[in-house]
Amino acid sequence: MSRVRTRSGRAARIQSQKAVQTRVAPVRRKMNPLEVLDQEAIERIHDASMAVLEEVGIEFRDAVALEHWRQAGADVVDQRVRIDRALLMELVGKAPSxxxxxxxxxxxxxxxxxxxxxxxxxxxxxxxxxxxxxxxxxxxxxxxxxxxxxxxxxxxxxxxxxxxxxxxxxxxxxxxxxxxxxxxxxxxxxxxxxxxxxxxxxxxxxxxxxxxxxxxxxxxxxxxxxxxxxxxxxxxxxxxxxxxxxxxxxxxxxxxxxxxxxxxxxxxxxxxxxxxxxxxxxxxxxxxxxxxxxxxxxxxxxxxxxxxxxxxxxxxxxxxxxxxxxxxxxxxxxxxxxxxxxxxxxxxxxxxxxxxxxxxxxxxxxxxxxxxxxxxxxxxxxxxxxxxxxxxxxxxxxxxxxGGISLDRFDEAMDAVRRIGPAGHYLGDSFTLDHFRSAFAMPEMMDFNSFEQWTSSGADDMAKRCRERARLLLDEFQPPQMDEAVRDELDDFVARRKEQIDPTFR
Missing domain, CATH: 3.20.20.480 (Trimethylamine methyltransferase-like)
Known part of the structure; x- marks a missing residue:
């Protein structure tokens, strides 16, 4: 794969940064989910769904599934299955939350x-x-x-x-x-x-x-x-x-x-x-x-x-x-x-x-x-x-x-307000110097420079900047460790199954 050419300005900064970053932790949402329906409307839609399954039914085009539904007491005619809402909700209730x-x-x-x-x-x-x-x-x-x-x-x-x-x-x-x-x-x-x-x-x-x-x-x-x-x-x-x-x-x-x-x-x-x-x-x-x-x-x-x-x-x-x-x-x-x-x-x-x-x-x-x-x-x-x-x-x-708004550093940050007072600025304050890297997101692919800075860096649009970043990540990629014996077993399985499977199988 071709290397990314050396550039000045923004492209050079993108190239010079460490390609592999720390993985973002699974997101724990701190805000209540938006709701667009009130409880009465939700129950009305739920009731309509139950009526569809009881009255219209749903097709399970699979003989094994049809027999399972038949044994459970559902109404099965040909491939159409009509499911009583009590049975349906009893089953849904067994799914792990x-x-x-x-x-x-x-x-x-x-x-x-x-x-x-x-x-x-x-x-x-x-x-x-x-x-x-x-x-x-x-x-x-x-x-x-x-x-x-x-x-x-x-x-x-x-x-x-x-x-x-x-x-x-x-x-x-x-x-x-x-x-x-x-x-x-x-x-x-x-x-x-x-x-x-x-x-x-x-x-x-x-x-x-x-x-x-x-x-x-x-x-x-x-x-x-x-x-x-x-x-x-x-x-x-x-x-x-x-x-x-x-x-x-x-x-x-x-x-x-x-x-x-x-x-x-x-x-x-x-x-x-x-x-x-x-x-x-x-x-x-x-x-x-x-x-x-x-x-x-x-x-x-x-x-x-x-x-x-x-x-x-x-x-x-x-x-x-x-x-x-x-x-x-x-x-x-x-x-x-x-x-x-x-x-x-x-x-x-x-x-x-x-x-x-x-x-x-x-x-x-x-x-x-x-x-x-x-x-x-x-x-x-x-x-x-x-x-x-x-x-x-x-x-x-x-x-x-x-992740919402954290108050973990709130009191310390308010102390900075007291230190700076009217008409000052926070750029050189100790709190800013300690926390500016993590306080606000600083995206790399979006450009926030002046027109002149952007132009002098090559005037690349976002699509081009992102493709350059993809090249860099691929050039510097290091695969996660895998035991050699495991990899050999996996490759042997693929080779064996490739020979066994009918090439006309769809």
Missing amino acids: EFPVQGRGASTGFMMGGDTSVFCTMKGAPFTRDLDGVRRSTTEADVINFARLTQACPSFHMAGGFTCEPMDIPVAHRHLFMMRHHMVETELPLFGIGTSRERAEDCVAMSRIVAGDVMENATSIFMHASGNSPLVWDEAMLEGARVFADAGQAVLCSPFVLAAANTPADVAATIAQVNAEALAAIAYMQLYRPGTPVVYGQYTVSISMQSGAPMAGTPEVALITTAIGQLARKYGVPWRTSANHASSKSFDAQSGYEGATTLLTAFNAGANLMLHSAGWDEGGLAICYGKFIADDEQNQLMARYA
Whole structure:
């Protein structure tokens, strides 16, 4: 990889700073979550969700799940399952309100749920906007690079696992290499791939190789079970979810909502449908294996009625997200939303506005898992190196915001007011000298210099500054330690499974 050229001014300062920073601790939110619905409205939506599951029903397109529901006393006709609300809520009540998460690294543990929020990168992009700002198909080299950036950037507590899709690797074997690279290049808990029973089994087996006994007491690998809205859970997702549940690992139960396309063209009704879909999956996981750690998921965007394209950062999506947070707290389960979403086709003002809106909404709504919190553009079709770095910095800033206002040094700071008095300044005061580095955030990727300073430093825009930072992090990357025998076992597993899997498997 080419080195970043030596520059004067800001670029030189970015180059000279230590590339790997201390990881931000899992965020403990100090502010009460925003609520957009009163209690009467929440109960009305809850009741509507229950009515959907009792009267309309939901399809479980999986013979094993249908038999489980039949034995539990649900009304099962063909693939349609109608679930009595008492049974449903009894099952949902068995889901843990919090559960431990731990990667292979000793310092990567946290509790999922409660007042804790954690960041995870985006997942699944088939296209990449590269280090030169050019859009192209994602390659295996990009998978490795983004795994390394996930490890090197300080805001991430989880790795995406399938952060981007290497189009130069056949589909049949792709999951093996995506998992392998994230397990080697990061030490974080991560998402596995459960789009078939076989892929889920491979991911869990690989995680056991690298995480070992950690998986006996904590979640090291998550399954992202994506619903097929409206009101369908497919066999592939349910098969994968059962594999993860059998391993004692967590399942994200996440309807996939394009509001007004696969939900009604109404905000409240969309919330009711999403709630019914998510609760049905959460209840099933508890029916299958009581106590399975689950996350209430929702991926929601609205669509343009002109083009049909997904739109991020809109007011309706913010309202839906915030209301889902209220419902998840009602049921006592951790919940996920998406952060730093953008539909823009370049790393531009639209991308920034969309990402800022979704990130701020996620924190104000009190989400536990901030998914897709770096790199997301084009509605998830593209991952952008520059935006990945910018999002990481925004995550760090938002973590400080969510931590609220501390009074730990308040009395000492007020003593400075008494010392300085009217018409003075605090720049040389002892309190300022002791605390200025930590008192206020000092972002590196955003430019706060004068026009003249910015011009003399090269007049680079933020996208270029972020790409330079990505190059620097990759040039200086040091992989987390892994026992050589563990790495050999992991590589042997990948090689063996590659030979065993039918290359035509989809």
